[in-house]
Amino acid sequence: MTTAAHAPGDAPRPLIELQGIRKSYGGRGGRGGKEEGAGSPATTVLHGISLRLYAGEFVAVVGASGSGKSTLMHILGCLDRPSAGRYLFDDQDVASFDADALAWLRREAFGFVFQGYHLVPSESARENTEIPALYAGMPEAERRARATALLERLDMGARLDHRPHQLSGGQQQRVAIARALMNGGRIILADEPTGALDSKSGAEVMALLHELADAGHTIILITHDRSVAAQARRIIEIRDGRIVADSGEHTGEGAAAIAAAPSPVFSRPSVTGGASLPADIREATRAAWRVMWSNRFRTGLTLLGIVIGVASVIVMLAVGGGSQRKVMAQFETFGTRTMFVSVQLASLRNPSAPLTLDDALAVRALPNVEGVAPYIEDRVVVRRGNIDHLTEGGGATVDFSRVLGWGVSRGVMFDAEDERRIAKVAVIGETVRQRLFADGQDPVGQDILVDKVPFQVVGVLASKGATNGEDQDDRVVVPLSSAATRVYGHPHPTWLAVQVRDIDKAQETAAAIEAQLERQQAGRHVLIWNRVEALRVQTETARAMTLMLGLIAIVSLIVGGIGVMNVMLMTVRERTREIGIRVATGARQRDILRQFMTEAVLVTSVGGTVGVVAGLGIVVGLMLAGVPVLFSLAASVGAFGCAVLTGVIFGFMPARNAARLDPVVALAGE
CATH class of the missing domain: 3.40.50.300 (P-loop containing nucleotide triphosphate hydrolases)
Structure with missing residues (x-):
């Protein structure tokens, strides 16, 4: 000048x-x-x-x-x-x-x-x-x-x-x-x-x-x-x-x-x-905090909507994620790409033809089939010393471990050579180990009786826990050839475990298996438990539920944002003269806009912070109560970010109104 x-x-x-x-x-x-x-x-x-x-x-x-x-x-x-x-x-x-x-x-x-x-x-x-x-x-x-x-x-x-x-x-x-x-x-x-x-x-x-x-x-x-x-x-x-x-x-x-x-x-x-922008924002934040503190009750009510919204997002997504993880854990017991095939008994007078090892080979040749594990299953009594235990006995091929994703926690799994020479070797489940070897001895290398037939324990299966109330660790598994000749007296698998390559084609693969087995033996009634399709449906359902819960929580966050906008509009009306004073002392429109935007964002940031803390507290409480939950850092950060974004979106209109006030009218305001 x-x-x-x-x-x-x-x-x-x-x-x-x-x-x-x-x-x-x-x-x-x-x-x-x-x-x-x-x-x-x-x-x-x-x-x-x-x-x-x-x-x-x-x-x-x-x-x-x-x-x-x-x-x-x-x-x-x-x-x-x-x-x-x-x-x-x-x-x-x-x-x-x-x-x-x-x-x-x-x-x-x-x-x-x-x-x-x-x-x-x-x-x-x-x-x-x-x-x-x-x-x-x-x-x-x-x-x-x-x-x-x-x-x-x-x-x-x-x-x-x-x-x-x-x-x-x-x-x-x-x-x-x-x-x-x-x-x-x-x-x-x-x-x-x-x-x-x-x-x-x-x-x-x-x-x-x-x-x-x-x-x-x-x-x-x-x-x-x-x-x-x-x-x-x-x-x-x-x-x-x-x-x-x-x-x-x-x-x-x-x-x-x-x-x-x-x-x-x-x-x-x-x-x-x-x-300068940093100085202006720092000063606007200080002034905004002072205004919030001077109207604590009203600010608290405004924060309540944001707190509920953010906490709801965190809790809802945690519960939805926990439910989804629980479903996945249940399906992962025997692999997420595995389906099970068995035959249904038509009647006692007209029994359906049993499964055979040739059926397993025919299924293995179908498209989208990566592996097949035939399994003979029946109840057996295992004994060590003077301890008897009734358990689930099974005979399996070497594909058992790969197709079902079931390894050993100690020792080794029997191999193709054991199956070829009809070796009397066995792997036992964790429950069987606890019953027969309660004295703490290492079971590997020890002998047990399986329906009075001696077998040497070569490994202990990794624990799978319970599925649908059934203890998956209460079993003993021997080579299929040994089960057929030494234990059960027949080579017919009770079921086939089939591993698919592409889970999106699981339904088509199940239909192909059913058609193939019916061609192998006319009149045979085939049952297929398509766990892959069930997993897909369950996953989509859990995802949809999580999304729905998240949307409900976001709605509450939007309601909180509307409350912020309402309070900011009231604040602009109450502080009209202050706006005029600031304009008269040299504030630009963007200075006024920035100040009121800072106030809106500060309100939602404080509400978001309290909401995150409250949400995490509720999640911890649910965990202690045994409710399946899955905490997500991304969900917490996202919920807080949504709260801040709510302040930006719903605070913009009141802030713009404040910036556009006529200075003379503002100075004359009450």
């Missing part, structure tokens, strides 16, 4: 020049009126105001209420735009300034002192003073030091941390003056600065304004009190929107006096073109 200083002998250049300024309300496109074309009559407040103001002047604009004084001040301070005419500031046409440029001009050139003080209620005296410098991007330490120095200069050093409600009217006005000077206060616009003060406080404020004028500041005093106006060096009288008297232009040497001000406190500080 250039200065209005001039060299000796040069004609002085006005700092502010108004040329035929008019301001109307209502009518077509006028602020505060109806929509264009509605036909409401326009009300003209200013009628062709032309005025020149010079740097260093102390000017009083006097007039009765309704004469247009405040409207003129709003236009001078770039809080409002004229309906017609030109406003030149330092030879620059203000009409060409966009919203950010106007905010920069208010921040760099003007300082406002209002009749109603217009301090932010939640901020201390020092924090109120710092507001213009915050939006100017002044470093925090420098900002704090300057605010402290200004307040101490105005005899407010003992009340730096007092809130506005803890200060008298005169003290609040002193804070307002300090705020006006924070960024240098080149031009002080004082609107009825003594109107709400007692005579003593009013005299003190006027003394301060005189001191500022002597220091080189340009003072524009708006008042209806002629005794107050008489203290100015130039008096302009306005009536019905027109200038009716002007005591004359006093150019003085104000511009030069600014540089030579007697007190360095009033010298213009070095500021940048705007607040």
